[in-house]
Amino acid sequence: MPKYRLVFQKTGSAKWLSHLDVMHTFARAFLRAGIPLKHSEGFNPHPKISIAHPLPVGVEGYGELLDFEADCPSLERVPELLNAALPVGLRAIRAYPPQAAASEIALALYRLTFEYDNGAPAPERLADFFAQETIPVVKRSKKGETEINLRDAYLSFVARDAGEGRIEAEVVLDAARAPVNPKYFESALAETSLKPNYMAATREKFLDSTEKDFE
């Protein structure tokens, strides 16, 4: 079990930072905050921090988890000390000794905002689309392109009209298996009349297998 867990937010301009950028920035922020991280042994020691299910670049997160090992004088003060040392958009919320390993994260709740510059369709139409049994999307990775069924990647998709040409959807994504980048929800619509001008994605929190908030 990791020693401590930090809940943090990655929002605004910070959503454009890569996973490596975030790790590096936190490592420095701990040092700036005067919280010495433990380091791994060996020839090339690195600070002991790890982030559960790193966010894809461009996606915001409100309940991100970072496990760390450090000599903390007081766990309660960690967020405050870190926040004075973090860049805009990265915010420490609370630190605690975790009860479950990050590998027990089962699900993730996402909020997707579909923006339509010329007026949004009825939310039911989006919901119907994402209720289909097969939604083929082309997944691109370094290894090449593969077609996947996006429908296998989530448990539920609930949409509502958010006004100003926007539709907001709450989506419970399967996080246990290879998680899918939420951008595929936008690309799935690319060839349809439901194609948005832009889709913003936010990961609200992680859930365990019983759909309770993951601690």
Add this chain to the structure above:
Amino acid sequence: MDSRLDRILRRVEKPARYTGGEYGAIIKNRAEVDTRVAFCFPDVYEVGMSNLGMQILYGLKNSMPGVWCERCFAPWPDMEREMRQAGIPLYALESGDPIREFDAVCFTLQYEMSYTNILNMLDLAGLELRAERREGFPVVFAGGSCAYNGEPLAPFVDFFVLGEGEEMNVEVVREIQRAKRDGISKQDFLRRVSAIPGVYVPSFYDVEYHTDGRVASITPKNGVPEKVVKRIVKDLDQMYFPEKTVVPSTEVIHDRVTVELFRGCIRGCRFCQAGQIYRPVRSKSCETVVKQAKALLEHTGCEEISLSSLSTSDYRPLGQLCDLLLEFCEPRRTNLSLPSLRADNFSFELMERVQKVRKSGLTFAPEAGSQRLRDAINKNVREEDLARTCRIAFEGGYSTLKLYFMIGLPTETDEDVLAIAGLAYRMMKLAKETATSKRGVRITVSVACFVPKPHTPFQWEAQNSMEEFKRKIDLLKGKMPRAIAYNWHDPSTSYLEAVFARGDRRLGDVLEQAWRDGCKFDGWNEYFDFEKWMGAFKKVGLDPDFYALRERGEDEILPWNHISVGVDPEYLKRERAAAYRSEITPDCRAGCSGCGASDFLEGGVCDA
């Protein structure tokens, strides 16, 4: 702006370059700001954010009440395309506001091949390129090492600031503040600002040409001085230094803390522009360096600190400084790096002391292969010293050696060129005999094409033609041992550097034409397009050979004749003559050779 920017950021490479929000970035309350300055670096974020000068001047200007200085970098072409398509003008990173709404836009000039990026940034900002067509504010000015001959940019900037900026920038920005308060015209402002020593307003100097293209006269008007003399900071210990800097959240080229040890150089290598333009040598005290280093490491949380200067080994208290820094760095796992070391024992022992774990890189710049040519360029490195240091290093387990050379140096013969291979071969043999590293020693030889620079003893010299460079590169290739990795700079880039380094203001037309034809990021191989450049010269009707390949007469009026870095041209001539006799000049510590730079100092004597 938010979603508009998000919509394009998701399509570009490395979007974190364009968002700002880093730790240490300065956000000011607009209600308390009356003067806004955009500090522009004409290259990408990763390069600009690695520049110490930018961090210093950013902090300095922001330390002025009422002034908000923000950063701005050249967007990579993918981002530029998106911005133009979305109608987003060039904006400053801190506020996201378009820089054309600012009061001043300033550029730092580090490299001739970034000039088209300056034009591109002005255009992307929605500003007129030509200074004469921009009325009112923002004023556009530029400083940095290329400003000592910024003539090719003269049509585009309102003024240059020459020399060290720590004091001058405050004076200039204060003048901008005053001009805005008084509501005066740009012309009146330029008249006022030209009174600040070190400020050079190119439009206040008329340049006439002979029919053959040489400069006939440079005539000052509006009461400006005949010669604009660069500024220096006399006391580096008292000088402004930011103890808080912007810490990038994303990867940059040099992701580390840098603290300067001294300015200037005692050595006087004849090809080196930095060694001349930063004269005279002035040091920071050991205490100041340690204090600044600690403050910056604590502020940034960086894992590495680098000490910067033109020749680290020449810093008198270097040993003591390293002891003090290591004491602080080791417990925090901070690496200390010492660039620009000389190939002598003392330096090597130091390197051993600071690089406890990573024993890999050994880098030296003998610059020339033969002792004769090293004497001619006044590079006082002897092969014996190099060999002795390498031997200890190889025995100690070092596994790579990088050697840097130049070809096309004045007085160079084919024999000198081939001597590079000879030297490399001897180092290779030495490595075979002495290396203890299991992998052996990997030797790399890098060869650059010499570019004659203004304000140096070689400012009158002809550059080798591209064909000649290619011939020499091939000649050397034929003799270079196969086991050595041999690489060389592209002669066509060096040729253009030479054109613009010693260019006059007529080249502004070529710059503009090349930019209109699509040239940008010329310092990046993937964008450098030599044919486009040659096309631009043709369209404008100027011959690049005239600038690069022509030997100037020593009595010729050079385009930078009215600019003084404090070094007497007579001294440069003496040094040039000595080069032709392959005679060395002792360094400033061994004896003053009367270059004139000591006039900057109280008492008129250098503390070399």
